[in-house]
Amino acid sequence: MFEEMAKSPATWLSGQGDESQVVLSTRVRLARNVAGCKYPTSADSETRKRIVSYFDSVLTRSEILSKGQYYKAADIDRLDQDFLIERHLISPAFLDGDLSKTVLIGPEERLSIMVNEEDHLRIQALSSGLDAQSSFDLAMQYEAEISHHLEFDYDKDFGYLTACPTNAGTGMRASILIHLPGLVLTRDIDKVISRITRAGLIVRGFYGEGSDVLGNLFQVSNQNTLGLAEADILSQITEVAREIIEEEAGARQQLKSEAADMIEDKIWRAFGILKHARVLTSDEVMNLLSAVRLGYVMKVVEFIDISLINEILLLSQPAHLQKYYGTEMDQNQQDFVRAQMVREKLRDTGP
Amino acid sequence: MFEEMAKSPATWLSGQGDESQVVLSTRVRLARNVAGCKYPTSADSETRKRIVSYFDSVLTRSEILSKGQYYKAADIDRLDQDFLIERHLISPAFLDGDLSKTVLIGPEERLSIMVNEEDHLRIQALSSGLDAQSSFDLAMQYEAEISHHLEFDYDKDFGYLTACPTNAGTGMRASILIHLPGLVLTRDIDKVISRITRAGLIVRGFYGEGSDVLGNLFQVSNQNTLGLAEADILSQITEVAREIIEEEAGARQQLKSEAADMIEDKIWRAFGILKHARVLTSDEVMNLLSAVRLGYVMKVVEFIDISLINEILLLSQPAHLQKYYGTEMDQNQQDFVRAQMVREKLRDTGP
Numbered sequence: 001m002f003e004e005m006a007k008s009p010a011t012w013l014s015g016q017g018d019e020s021q022v023v024l025s026t027r028v029r030l031a032r033n034v035a036g037c038k039y040p041t042s043a044d045s046e047t048r049k050r051i052v053s054y055f056d057s058v059l060t061r062s063e064i065l066s067k068g069q070y071y072k073a074a075d076i077d078r079l080d081q082d083f084l085i086e087r088h089l090i091s092p093a094f095l096d097g098d099l100s101k102t103v104l105i106g107p108e109e110r111l112s113i114m115v116n117e118e119d120h121l122r123i124q125a126l127s128s129g130l131d132a133q134s135s136f137d138l139a140m141q142y143e144a145e146i147s148h149h150l151e152f153d154y155d156k157d158f159g160y161l162t163a164c165p166t167n168a169g170t171g172m173r174a175s176i177l178i179h180l181p182g183l184v185l186t187r188d189i190d191k192v193i194s195r196i197t198r199a200g201l202i203v204r205g206f207y208g209e210g211s212d213v214l215g216n217l218f219q220v221s222n223q224n225t226l227g228l229a230e231a232d233i234l235s236q237i238t239e240v241a242r243e244i245i246e247e248e249a250g251a252r253q254q255l256k257s258e259a260a261d262m263i264e265d266k267i268w269r270a271f272g273i274l275k276h277a278r279v280l281t282s283d284e285v286m287n288l289l290s291a292v293r294l295g296y297v298m299k300v301v302e303f304i305d306i307s308l309i310n311e312i313l314l315l316s317q318p319a320h321l322q323k324y325y326g327t328e329m330d331q332n333q334q335d336f337v338r339a340q341m342v343r344e345k346l347r348d349t350g351p
Numbered sequence: 352m353f354e355e356m357a358k359s360p361a362t363w364l365s366g367q368g369d370e371s372q373v374v375l376s377t378r379v380r381l382a383r384n385v386a387g388c389k390y391p392t393s394a395d396s397e398t399r400k401r402i403v404s405y406f407d408s409v410l411t412r413s414e415i416l417s418k419g420q421y422y423k424a425a426d427i428d429r430l431d432q433d434f435l436i437e438r439h440l441i442s443p444a445f446l447d448g449d450l451s452k453t454v455l456i457g458p459e460e461r462l463s464i465m466v467n468e469e470d471h472l473r474i475q476a477l478s479s480g481l482d483a484q485s486s487f488d489l490a491m492q493y494e495a496e497i498s499h500h501l502e503f504d505y506d507k508d509f510g511y512l513t514a515c516p517t518n519a520g521t522g523m524r525a526s527i528l529i530h531l532p533g534l535v536l537t538r539d540i541d542k543v544i545s546r547i548t549r550a551g552l553i554v555r556g557f558y559g560e561g562s563d564v565l566g567n568l569f570q571v572s573n574q575n576t577l578g579l580a581e582a583d584i585l586s587q588i589t590e591v592a593r594e595i596i597e598e599e600a601g602a603r604q605q606l607k608s609e610a611a612d613m614i615e616d617k618i619w620r621a622f623g624i625l626k627h628a629r630v631l632t633s634d635e636v637m638n639l640l641s642a643v644r645l646g647y648v649m650k651v652v653e654f655i656d657i658s659l660i661n662e663i664l665l666l667s668q669p670a671h672l673q674k675y676y677g678t679e680m681d682q683n684q685q686d687f688v689r690a691q692m693v694r695e696k697l698r699d700t701g702p
Contacts, residue, residue: 261687265629271625278616336612 001071001080006323010087010126011108013314015306017129021297022245023175024310026237027088028135029124030143031162031171033153039163040116048100048116051124055102055115058149060134065104065145069113073101079328080318088126093117103234112139113146118163119171120144130241132174132234159226166223172229174237175221177206178244180250181294184216185263192247201240215286216278220244227322251326267295271304274312275346280339285316305351312345352422352431355358357674361438361477362459364665366657368480372648373596375528375568375661377588379486380475381494382513382522384504387597390514391452393469399451399467403692404424405455409500416455416496419462424452430679433670439477444468444655448540462489469514470522472497481587481592483525511576517574523586526572527630528557530593532645533602535567536614543598544569551575557637566637566664571595603649618646622655625663626697631690663696 012025033039034054058066072092072265076084082149084090089102089112101116106125113287114122123146153161160171167173183189193203202223205213220234220240255263270291274280280288293309295301315324322328329337383388385405401520410416424445427435435441440463441454452467457476465473474497476489503618504512518524534540544554552585553574556564571591573584606614621642625631631639646652646659666675672689673679680688 261630262681265690267626268629269624273620274621276619276623276626278619279612332612339616 001076001098002083002323002324005087005109006083006320009307009311009312012126012128013307013310014128015310017127017131018307019245020129020243022179022248023130023241024128024179024189026129026131026135027074027124027175028132028139028174029122029140029175029178030172031160031167032121032123032143032146032162033117033163035151035153037120039119041118041163042268045100048098051101052102052115054150055104055121055338059104061149061229062145068104068106070102070104072099072101073103073194079319079322080099080275081322086314086319087286087316091117091122092115109276113142119167130176130238130245132176132238136172136174136230138236141203149336153264169226170228170233172230172233173221174229174233175219176237176243178218178220178239178248179216179290179293180218180244180248181216181290182248183244184253186254188251192206192244192260196220197245198242199240201237214283215290215338217286217290217332231288236313247341252294256298261299263294264312265301267291267300268296271301271346274342275350276343277339279335280342281335282316282321282338283344285338286313289313289316301351303351304346308345312342315341315345352427353434353674354677356438356460357434359669360658360662361665362461363439363477363479364658364661365479368478368482369482370592370596371384371657373482375479375590377478377480377482377486378475378528379483379490379585380473380524380526382512382524383406383472383474383488383494383510383511383658384505385471385496386469386502388471390470392514393468396449398613399449399641401469403451403453403466403684405501406455406464406472407649409497412500413496416493419457419464420453421455422453423450424454425450430670430673434674435464437668439658439664439669441464441465442468442473443453443456457489457493460477461486464493464495470518481527481589481596483589484529484681487523487525487581520575521579522573523581523584525584527569527571527588527592529571529592529599530567530641531569531595531599531602532567532641533599537602537605539602543595547571547591547595549593552588562564565634566641568637568641597600603645606651606697614649615651616643618649618651620641622646622652622697625693626701629693630686631666631667631693633669633672633685633689636689637638637664640664652702655697655701659700663693666692666696 034051036139037043059070081095085092089105094101094114094117104113106112111125116118119182122138125135127135146249156163159169160170162171164222179188183192196203200223202221204219208216224239270288274288274292289309289312292301294303296304296306314320316338318334321334321341325337385402385570388402389395409419432446436443440456440460443470445452445465455464458461460658462476473609474490478486478487506512507582513519513522529542536544551574553572555570557566557568568676573588609626621639625643642664643652643655647657648656667669667689671687672685674694676688
């Protein structure tokens with residue numbers, strides 16, 4: 001499964017779009033539940049199976065949905081599960097407990113719909129760069145399509161009802177994946193994070209809830225789904241993103257004027273290690289790529305482009321690496337083969 | 352002063368000679384004093400000046416000595432002093448106290464004679480690789496020449512008398528500069544050092560007494576100058592060198608079979624950093640070159656040769672770097688320019 005997918009970069013990491021030098025991608029996720037059915041977390045197995053069959057039948061009746069790739073959770077092996085998580089197409093929670101679950105992956109992997117994750121439906125859309133509107137439009141297109149066939153649990157006061165009340169209302173979460181090496185290096189990041197948090201947003205690492213910050217990649221998302229219109233959430237995340245981008249630019253400017261040699265040295269060493277190392281962990285690659293990405297934007301290493309950096313970032317992840325080489329490997333083998341893959345990808349780049 | 356010298360590698364670091372993959376160089380030093388004169392450490396200024404004038408007159412009368420480059424310590428500025436120390440042509444002690452001192456540098460810098468260091472004369476000869484005999488022969492050739500003109504302080508029981516009794520007897524010290532990354536990595540180095548020490552030899556860092564071990568370079572020298580014939584000292588140091596070389600080879604073999612990936616990774620990363628860094632301290636260069644030198648011998652980075660590694664080692668030292676670029680620089684400038692020099696030297700090397 002997913003062999004072809006593993007060989008091509010994810011569209012949402014293409015390095016295209018607005019502000020793509022700092023914002024890797026924008027995600028919008030909608031939580032929806034089918035009226036009259038218990039939510040997956042409290043439902044019995046029969047109910048969960050019924051939800052899947054409802055969704056199956058939507059697929060047969062919807063032209064747009066039927067074009068997606070559709071998988072049963074139980075049919076996805078462990079490596080492919082990890083692969084889909086790394087590709088941000090499913091969440092780790094999707095694999096917990098009972099596997100009466102399915103996932104639909106839309107064209108170009110910009111869309112995925114998880115059935116029976118925490119809610120009956122989790123519809124998410126991804127865009128490269130800072131583009132909350134088109135992620136929202138894409139998610140809504142599928143939401144509207146499904147709503148022709150299924151009735152969602154909706155309260156005129158509360159809005160959409162969800163398994164966890166923090167998601168009720170719009171049922172919407174918008175998030176950006178943003179690269180902030182400048183603010184980390186100037187040590188202003190904590191100040192910025194606490195201001196974002198006070199403004200009612202959440203800041204996390206690359207892999208979402210509870211994950212470490214690797215490669216100076218931060219996920220910023222809205223916390224409030226209730227009492228705000230969708231358009232307000234989209235403007236809020238976009239506005240916050242623009243503020244952070246400006247602060248990151250300021251930090252980079254400061255580094256350039258106060259510590260140019262140190263920064264250039266850090267960038268070149270990272271490039272030198274990526275180009276020559278024989279053993280590389282996935283975490284180290286993320287951190288080294290962070291320096292190289294900064295170097296590209298600061299015009300220190302202009303010969304390497306963002307889409308290649310993103311491709312290496314994606315392929316360096318354990319499941320991607322194993323899928324890319326078509327074989328399961330232990331940790332040591334992965335670290336060895338990862339270094340080989342990175343060298344191959346960087347072979348023709350250089351000053 | 353020394354502008355030409357600064358542009359060319361030192362002969363004793365040419366990477367030629369026996370066992371030159373492990374032993375960088377062999378040095379033999381003879382301590383001699385002029386009969387009937389107090390030793391420099393206790394002599395008054397007049398006596399020290401008289402010793403210099405004696406040596407001056409030897410130079411005018413000896414064809415072989417007159418061919419050397421001859422300098423008064425007082426004429427050598429601070430940067431050139433450091434330069435000569437880095438080049439192992441004078442000792443740090445040569446610059447202490449009263450500067451009624453001179454130094455003669457023989458052809459190809461393989462020979463130097465310090466007048467009024469700790470003893471009236473310190474005659475030292477250097478060879479590339481493991482070659483105690485030819486260093487000894489060269490030093491003795493100059494010693495014999497001088498002895499035609501000056502009478503040395505000699506006691507038929509004790510042998511040559513010296514300022515410090517530990518040098519009395521042969522007045523000779525033989526030492527090798529040896530590269531032991533394998534034994535350091537397998538952590539067997541302490542065991543080896545304590546055995547060498549028990550056998551009556553001394554182990555020190557690159558710059559002699561009290562210096563840190565940088566770049567896994569060790570100086571091993573004889574401690575006893577009394578009660579042993581010169582030939583015995585030469586065989587002892589050569590024999591010990593061969594034992595250490597064998598143990599180092601064993602350590603490298605062990606690393607190759609037990610941790611080949613780790614070692615290759617270390618070597619390639621060192622090469623990658625040297626080739627790309629923008630800021631490099633002299634200590635870091637020594638340590639990185641150690642890995643690259645190991646890589647050359649282990650046939651991991653065969654495209655770089657020992658003489659280039661030695662040249663970079665020499666030029667990376669602070670005074671060499673400033674002489675090479677013909678300008679005095681502060682620490683930060685040096686670290687920046689050093690990285691530039693290393694990149695230039697490695698420009699055409701690569702896999």
